[in-house]
Amino acid sequence: MSEAAVKVETETELVKADPKRLSRGRLVWRRFLRNKTAVVGAFGILFLVFLALFGSSILYWKFDDIDTQSFLAPPSESHILGATRAGRDVLALTVRGLGKSLLIGFMVALMSTTIAALVGASAAYLGGWWEKFALWIVDLLLVVPSFFLIAVASRGAPEGDASWIILAVLLAVFAWPLSARVVRSLTLSIREREYVLAAKFMGLSSFRIIVRHILPNASSLLIIDATLGVGYAILSETGLSYFGFGVQPPDTSLGTLIGEGARMATTFPWVFLGPATVLVFLVLCVNAVGDGLRDALDPSSASGGQA
Amino acid sequence: MLRYIGRRLLNYAVLLYVAISLTFVLAATQLNPRALFQLRQPPIEPAIIEQQLLKYNLSDTVPLAERYWIWLTGIFRGYWGSSPLGVDVAEQIQTRMWVSLRLLLIGTLAGIIIGVAIGAWSATRQYKLSDRAITAISLLIISTPAFVVGHLTQIGATWYNNTSRTRTFEFIGETGDVGDYPFADLVDRGQHLLLPTFVLIILGAASMSRIQRNLMLDSLGADYVRTARAKGLRESKAVMKHALRTALIPTGTYFAFSVATMFVGATFTERIFSFPGIGQYGVDTITNRDVFGVVAVTAFAGVCVLAGAVLSDIMVAILDPRVRLQ
Numbered sequence: 324m325s326e327a328a329v330k331v332e333t334e335t336e337l338v339k340a341d342p343k344r345l346s347r348g349r350l351v352w353r354r355f356l357r358n359k360t361a362v363v364g365a366f367g368i369l370f371l372v373f374l375a376l377f378g379s380s381i382l383y384w385k386f387d388d389i390d391t392q393s394f395l396a397p398p399s400e401s402h403i404l405g406a407t408r409a410g411r412d413v414l415a416l417t418v419r420g421l422g423k424s425l426l427i428g429f430m431v432a433l434m435s436t437t438i439a440a441l442v443g444a445s446a447a448y449l450g451g452w453w454e455k456f457a458l459w460i461v462d463l464l465l466v467v468p469s470f471f472l473i474a475v476a477s478r479g480a481p482e483g484d485a486s487w488i489i490l491a492v493l494l495a496v497f498a499w500p501l502s503a504r505v506v507r508s509l510t511l512s513i514r515e516r517e518y519v520l521a522a523k524f525m526g527l528s529s530f531r532i533i534v535r536h537i538l539p540n541a542s543s544l545l546i547i548d549a550t551l552g553v554g555y556a557i558l559s560e561t562g563l564s565y566f567g568f569g570v571q572p573p574d575t576s577l578g579t580l581i582g583e584g585a586r587m588a589t590t591f592p593w594v595f596l597g598p599a600t601v602l603v604f605l606v607l608c609v610n611a612v613g614d615g616l617r618d619a620l621d622p623s624s625a626s627g628g629q630a
Numbered sequence: 631m632l633r634y635i636g637r638r639l640l641n642y643a644v645l646l647y648v649a650i651s652l653t654f655v656l657a658a659t660q661l662n663p664r665a666l667f668q669l670r671q672p673p674i675e676p677a678i679i680e681q682q683l684l685k686y687n688l689s690d691t692v693p694l695a696e697r698y699w700i701w702l703t704g705i706f707r708g709y710w711g712s713s714p715l716g717v718d719v720a721e722q723i724q725t726r727m728w729v730s731l732r733l734l735l736i737g738t739l740a741g742i743i744i745g746v747a748i749g750a751w752s753a754t755r756q757y758k759l760s761d762r763a764i765t766a767i768s769l770l771i772i773s774t775p776a777f778v779v780g781h782l783t784q785i786g787a788t789w790y791n792n793t794s795r796t797r798t799f800e801f802i803g804e805t806g807d808v809g810d811y812p813f814a815d816l817v818d819r820g821q822h823l824l825l826p827t828f829v830l831i832i833l834g835a836a837s838m839s840r841i842q843r844n845l846m847l848d849s850l851g852a853d854y855v856r857t858a859r860a861k862g863l864r865e866s867k868a869v870m871k872h873a874l875r876t877a878l879i880p881t882g883t884y885f886a887f888s889v890a891t892m893f894v895g896a897t898f899t900e901r902i903f904s905f906p907g908i909g910q911y912g913v914d915t916i917t918n919r920d921v922f923g924v925v926a927v928t929a930f931a932g933v934c935v936l937a938g939a940v941l942s943d944i945m946v947a948i949l950d951p952r953v954r955l956q
Contacts, residue, residue, distance in 0.1 A: 471928060475660050479662065603770075603775075610772065
């Protein structure tokens with residue numbers, strides 16, 4: 324028995340003396356988990372996504388139900404967040420709007436980060452006239468007030484069920500320039516690395532080198548950019564919808580609801596407060612996860628303490 | 631040096647010209663001013679609509695290139711076009727830019743100063759309770775859109791006005807009922823400025839404090855600050871003279887940029903508190919299908935952004951001894 328105990332002891336000693344090497348993925352994961360705010364944010368996002376997906380089948384009221392007993396009813400047992408002027412349940416509407424805002428947020432972030440990655444990396448890798456042209460387009464898009472131009476363009480866009488897709492594309496078109504600049508400056512240093520040169524001399528095409536060798540090595544930046552891009556996209560979309568330029572009725576988003584509630588915010592605040600709280604919670608969660616990812620992925624960050 | 635500046639300004643001019651032209655094409659094809667008259671009750675005769683549209687160079691029966699040429703040659707005579715109802719666009723911008731400035735001046739400047747102070751202070755207390763609290767609060771404010779903050783303050787102000795049975799907080803427009811006592815005019819303006827300025831300050835201070843905290847953390851860890859401490863400087867002096875001064879250089883560029891873009895206004899704040907500034911005008915031009923208004927607002931915003939870029943470059947040259955102009 325004592326022999327076994329001794330053996331166990333030496334083994335634990337060994338583990339202490341020569342800790343197992345952590346893979347990069349595990350390291351990032353551990354650093355992320357150490358950041359409690361970010362973990363809470365991640366759970367918050369999961370909860371909201373769940374609510375947006377399955378909320379309509381759990382809740383009693385449907386978003387287009389009209390309760391003729393309670394026009395502008397304050398929050399009560401039957402309407403947890405109150406009812407609108409048309410007698411529709413604020414909670415059901417909020418869940419419906421949340422779904423659209425989430426969808427647009429993730430779509431825009433994905434599109435704009437993809438454009439930023441491809442344009443930024445190719446501008447730095449190829450150089451020449453393409454780099455000049457790409458940088459010039461970036462400058463052009465940064466000079467114009469994107470908010471107004473998206474509003475103008477979405478005003479003339481065809482109406483219908485799919486009009487929110489056009490809005491998402493427009494938001495993405497104006498969202499990528501700043502990130503493309505950052506990707507470009509990062510690529511300028513990656514371009515000179517041995518593995519890129521090796522791939523080049525093996526005769527790989529430029530496109531393959533960018534996609535297979537450069538972008539994976541800029542992945543930390545891209546992941547952070549996409550995450551923070553979700554928050555930015557949601558804020559832009561709700562801002563436009565608040566003015567009535569973004570998501571058009573009968574479709575609804577958090578911004579449309581807030582805009583509707585804001586007109587009587589001082590007299591019937593619940594129509595405004597429900598969707599506004601959900602929006603703030605959503606953006607807060609996204610920002611918290613973005614900050615956590617930045618700390619976890621950035622090799623120079625000192626935020627995590629050990630490892 | 632002069633050649634460099636000249637080339638840069640020329641580049642900016644070309645950039646601006648292309649941006650404005652593209653905006654014109656976008657606005658002229660998307661906004662359809664004809665619909666503005668077609669929806670009128672009682673209905674207007676199509677011939678009269680056409681006449682009105684032709685008068686202001688807005689008719690889509692005229693080829694786009696021709697409309698563009700008329701508009702472009704007009705600009706050289708100082709005429710930026712009119713709205714479909716005949717309001718001169720340039721005049722609107724000239725009056726409204728000062729409204730925006732009056733609204734934003736105190737809020738923006740105070741927001742930056744308070745944000746810098748809070749950010750720098752919390753960086754010296756990294757990971758202490760006060761730093762964590764400030765970080766959490768600023769994260770919450772950054773995640774709250776301006777329109778939510780604006781309406782929340784209005785709800786709070788209405789509640790206060792109702793419970794105290796006073797009209798302490800005013801939040802519609804620039805001016806209201808002026809009382810009959812000395813400086814009543816100023817008091818009235820102050821009352822109307824109070825809430826929007828508060829909104830601008832907390833929004834500005836929250837984002838600025840995050841930026842300044844990161845800058846300050848970088849410079850606090852720098853070698854020259856360690857050297858300053860090692861040679862025996864008092865902590866306050868090492869922090870203020872060596873860490874804070876370098877951490878303020880990027881803030882200077884941000885400051886210059888903010889001052890230049892102040893004229894463009896704060897769209898949400900202006901809308902919520904009914905200030906007829908440029909931001910509000912931009913939204914109105916889009917809702918009222920005012921093609922030339924949209925173009926003029928874009929041009930004005932573009933000029934401000936580029937002026938901000940030039941100003942911040944000058945600011946860096948002044949503040950940063952490492953940047954030397956040959």
